[in-house]
Amino acid sequence: MIAIRGLHKRFPNGTDVLRGIDLTIDDGEIVALIGRSGSGKTTLLRCMNFLEDYDAGDIELDGATLWYRTDPTGRRVRMSESAIRARRQQMGIVFQQYNLFPHMTALENVYLGPCESQRRPVAEARAAAQALLERVGLGAKTGAYPFQLSGGEQQRVAIARALAMRPKVLLLDEITSALDPELVGEVLEVIRGLVLDRMMMVIVTHELNFAREVSHRIAYLSQGRIVEIGPPADIFDRPQDPTLKEFLRRVR
Amino acid sequence: MTFGRWIAIYGPSYLSGLAWTALVALGAGVAAVVWGTVLLLVRVAWGRAGARAVDGYVQLFRNTPVLLWIYLIYFAFPLIGLTWSAVICGGLALVLQNGAYISEIFRGSFRAIDPVQFDAARSLGLSRWGTFRKVVLPQVLVYSIPALGNQLILLLKDTSLLSAISVAELTMNAKLLTEQTGAAYEAFIVVAILYLAMVVLLEATARWARHTVRWRPTRHAL
Amino acid sequence: MLILLVKGAMATLVLGVAGIAGGTALGVVLAALSFTRPWPLRSAYRLYVFLARGTPVLVLALLVFYGLAAMSIAVGPYVAGSIVLVIYASAFFAEVFRGGVLAIPAAQVESARSLGLPPLAFFRKIIAPIAFRYALPPYVNVCVMIIKASSVLSIISVWELTLAAREIIERTLDVFTVLGTAAALYFLMCFAVDRLGRRTERDLMRRGFMPERA
Numbered sequence: 001m002i003a004i005r006g007l008h009k010r011f012p013n014g015t016d017v018l019r020g021i022d023l024t025i026d027d028g029e030i031v032a033l034i035g036r037s038g039s040g041k042t043t044l045l046r047c048m049n050f051l052e053d054y055d056a057g058d059i060e061l062d063g064a065t066l067w068y069r070t071d072p073t074g075r076r077v078r079m080s081e082s083a084i085r086a087r088r089q090q091m092g093i094v095f096q097q098y099n100l101f102p103h104m105t106a107l108e109n110v111y112l113g114p115c116e117s118q119r120r121p122v123a124e125a126r127a128a129a130q131a132l133l134e135r136v137g138l139g140a141k142t143g144a145y146p147f148q149l150s151g152g153e154q155q156r157v158a159i160a161r162a163l164a165m166r167p168k169v170l171l172l173d174e175i176t177s178a179l180d181p182e183l184v185g186e187v188l189e190v191i192r193g194l195v196l197d198r199m200m201m202v203i204v205t206h207e208l209n210f211a212r213e214v215s216h217r218i219a220y221l222s223q224g225r226i227v228e229i230g231p232p233a234d235i236f237d238r239p240q241d242p243t244l245k246e247f248l249r250r251v252r
Numbered sequence: 253m254t255f256g257r258w259i260a261i262y263g264p265s266y267l268s269g270l271a272w273t274a275l276v277a278l279g280a281g282v283a284a285v286v287w288g289t290v291l292l293l294v295r296v297a298w299g300r301a302g303a304r305a306v307d308g309y310v311q312l313f314r315n316t317p318v319l320l321w322i323y324l325i326y327f328a329f330p331l332i333g334l335t336w337s338a339v340i341c342g343g344l345a346l347v348l349q350n351g352a353y354i355s356e357i358f359r360g361s362f363r364a365i366d367p368v369q370f371d372a373a374r375s376l377g378l379s380r381w382g383t384f385r386k387v388v389l390p391q392v393l394v395y396s397i398p399a400l401g402n403q404l405i406l407l408l409k410d411t412s413l414l415s416a417i418s419v420a421e422l423t424m425n426a427k428l429l430t431e432q433t434g435a436a437y438e439a440f441i442v443v444a445i446l447y448l449a450m451v452v453l454l455e456a457t458a459r460w461a462r463h464t465v466r467w468r469p470t471r472h473a474l
Numbered sequence: 475m476l477i478l479l480v481k482g483a484m485a486t487l488v489l490g491v492a493g494i495a496g497g498t499a500l501g502v503v504l505a506a507l508s509f510t511r512p513w514p515l516r517s518a519y520r521l522y523v524f525l526a527r528g529t530p531v532l533v534l535a536l537l538v539f540y541g542l543a544a545m546s547i548a549v550g551p552y553v554a555g556s557i558v559l560v561i562y563a564s565a566f567f568a569e570v571f572r573g574g575v576l577a578i579p580a581a582q583v584e585s586a587r588s589l590g591l592p593p594l595a596f597f598r599k600i601i602a603p604i605a606f607r608y609a610l611p612p613y614v615n616v617c618v619m620i621i622k623a624s625s626v627l628s629i630i631s632v633w634e635l636t637l638a639a640r641e642i643i644e645r646t647l648d649v650f651t652v653l654g655t656a657a658a659l660y661f662l663m664c665f666a667v668d669r670l671g672r673r674t675e676r677d678l679m680r681r682g683f684m685p686e687r688a
Contacts, residue, residue, distance in 0.1 A: 049588055051584055051587070051588070081593075085587075085590040085591075085592070086590065088587065088588055088589075088590045089589070089590035091588070092588070093584075093585070093588045095581040095584065095585065096581070097579075097581060098579035098580075098581040098582055099581055099582070099585050100582075100585075101582055101585070101586075101600060101604065102582075102604065102607075103603045103604060103607065103678075103681070112589065112591075112599065113589035113590070113591070116589075116591050116592060116595040116599065117589055117590040117591050117592065117595075145681075158585075161585075161589075162588075165589060165590075311665075312661070314618070314664070315618065315660060315661040315664035315665050315668070316622070316657045316660045316661055316664070317622040317623070317624075317625035317626075317636065317660060318622075319625045319626060319628070319629075319636055320625060320636060320639070320653060320656060320657055320660065323636075323639070323640065323643070323653060324649065324650075324653045324657075327643055327649045327653075328649045328650060328653075331647075331649060405528075409528075409529075409530035409531070410530070411530075412530035412531075412532045412533055413530075413532060413626065413629070415532070415629070416629045423530070423532055423533060423536075426533075426536070427536075430540075437537075437540055437541060437544055440533060440536050440537045440540060441537070443533055444525075444529045444533050444534075444537060447528065447529055447530055447533060448524070448525065448528045448529065451528040452528075
């Protein structure tokens with residue numbers, strides 16, 4: 001379970017990008033973050049696995065506070081790099097593009113993490129990677145390099161790579177936004193499969209129909225705050241907040 | 253004697269060397285840009301043969317040191333009856349060498365011009381020369397400003413090589429001073445500082461040039 | 475005569491290789507320095523690069539040669555010449571390596587961080603290989619530049635191809651043949667380096683990396 005309390009972040013140029021985020025995500029739950037560009041949804045996602053730091057607030061995973069601790073004098077201080085690294089492995093992330101390491105095959109991309117970070121034996125990691133790639137429909141292309149794969153295939157490999165680390169939660173940052181339309185479907189298909197596995201997921205997306213289909217809850221962000229949150233039916237059919245209504249009107 | 257006093261006494265003698273360096277650099281720089289433009293023209297106007305010829309020229313100068321050309325022109329010209337001064341000989345070598353690099357810079361900038369513009373120019377009835385003058389050249393020159401700035405700095409540094417054929421520029425100045433006063437270290441440190449100062453000046457000028465141009469390309473060229 | 479020029483070319487090659495090898499080693503250290511957190515270290519890097527790249531090779535060489543003499547350090551001309559080339563090359567190589575690292579798309583760096591890779595594996599398996607491929611073309615350019623820069627050492631009497639050519643000319647006045655041959659020898663060396671670089675690029679592309687598409 002993920003608990004986020006009072007998250008604040010200010011950019012160096014003075015903009016407040018997150019103005020107090022409170023969010024709880026249960027095991028097996030899927031939450032979609034929607035909103036206009038600059039609303040803070042991507043920043044929120046990136047704070048979760050500490051690719052961005054934050055100025056105030058707590059992020060807890062299964063009760064344990066992540067990323068910051070209090071030092072003996074009571075001040076809030078970053079955890080050590082090794083502690084951060086260990087905890088990052090519990091969260092898998094897939095980016096919009098340029099995920100894969102271009103100099104490694106699909107298979108090598110997937111088993112790199114388990115081998116190097118989790119110290120699993122190579123043979124075991126490779127076998128697991130093979131299975132994962134088959135699961136995302138790329139069992140025949142394990143020896144392909146990223147440049148030989150389509151955008152959709154690359155994103156599917158990226159998902160497999162994140163899953164290989166056996167994370168507690170999967171963070172997806174607009175993973176279909178950079179894809180040609182005909183390739184989006186195959187990626188969404190893989191995500192649907194993960195829904196059946198009750199994988200906890202936080203999805204930042206523009207694909208509102210997809211968000212409606214797979215999410216348990218949808219959070220609408222505006223100007224660094226979660227303005228409205230609820231089941232897809234409530235958000236799409238009975239929006240309360242005026243900015244949300246405007247957003248849905250513009251996007252539909 | 254202390255460094256300060258040394259500068260006070262010998263400072264002025266650097267001025268003539270500095271002036272020569274600046275003069276040669278500027279002169280050769282302008283000439284190299286003109287020569288680079290000519291090479292660009294040959295490349296675009298004479299099809300495959302032109303492009304091949306310019307490529308060959310560029311390859312020649314990319315793979316040989318400029319000092320060799322300085323010597324070649326300086327020693328060879330008298331043999332064919334041209335008794336030009338050392339400055340001209342050395343300057344010519346610098347122009348030929350840097351012209352090659354500049355033509356490559358221009359080639360890159362040329363490719364950044366959207367091909368649609370040539371169709372537009374033709375539809376407006378511009379001649380090929382008119383298109384080159386009014387459409388190609390201005391854009392190529394502006395897109396090339398950062399790289400040209402760099403090239404000019406390289407040219408400036410190469411002027412020091414003219415001391416090998418006894419041109420009275422800055423480095424030559426320092427060598428003479430060394431022989432006169434025996435204070436080698438001070439002489440060369442001052443020279444190094446002067447070159448660095450000129451480099452800073454050139455870099456600042458390049459930045460200013462980029463900012464004063466009022467239009468931007470509609471693609472990502474700059 | 476030709477023998478003399480070929481010997482000169484070998485001396486040039488030795489100087490070039492020394493400069494490239496030493497410059498690469500020092501360049502890696504410098505590039506690493508440029509990515510550290512403490513501000514004085516990064517400023518030191520900027521200063522070094524500015525001084526080494528902004529000073530003409532000839533002036534740098536004069537400084538080194540006279541400086542070594544002033545400090546009563548007696549090394550042969552080839553060692554001193556190599557030192558000059560190493561200093562000059564290291565600044566350019568450092569910027570090339572820096573550029574290679576900076577060219578890596580952010581998502582790949584962040585993916586590696588998200589996988590929780592330990593620092594050594596992070597550098598060895600991700601940063602180094604990818605940066606290497608981006609840095610390869612400019613790296614080869616600098617190598618060619620160093621070989622050509624060795625000709626400047628002839629002015630301070632380090633015996634290599636250019637000085638060999640000059641000596642022959644002053645004896646025989648056979649300017650065109652001698653300098654033409656010297657030019658051909660330089661061309662051969664530089665072109666070979668360039669070719670080697672391009673072949674390496676092609677091999678890397680086949681093994682999976684196309685910088686344009688990333």
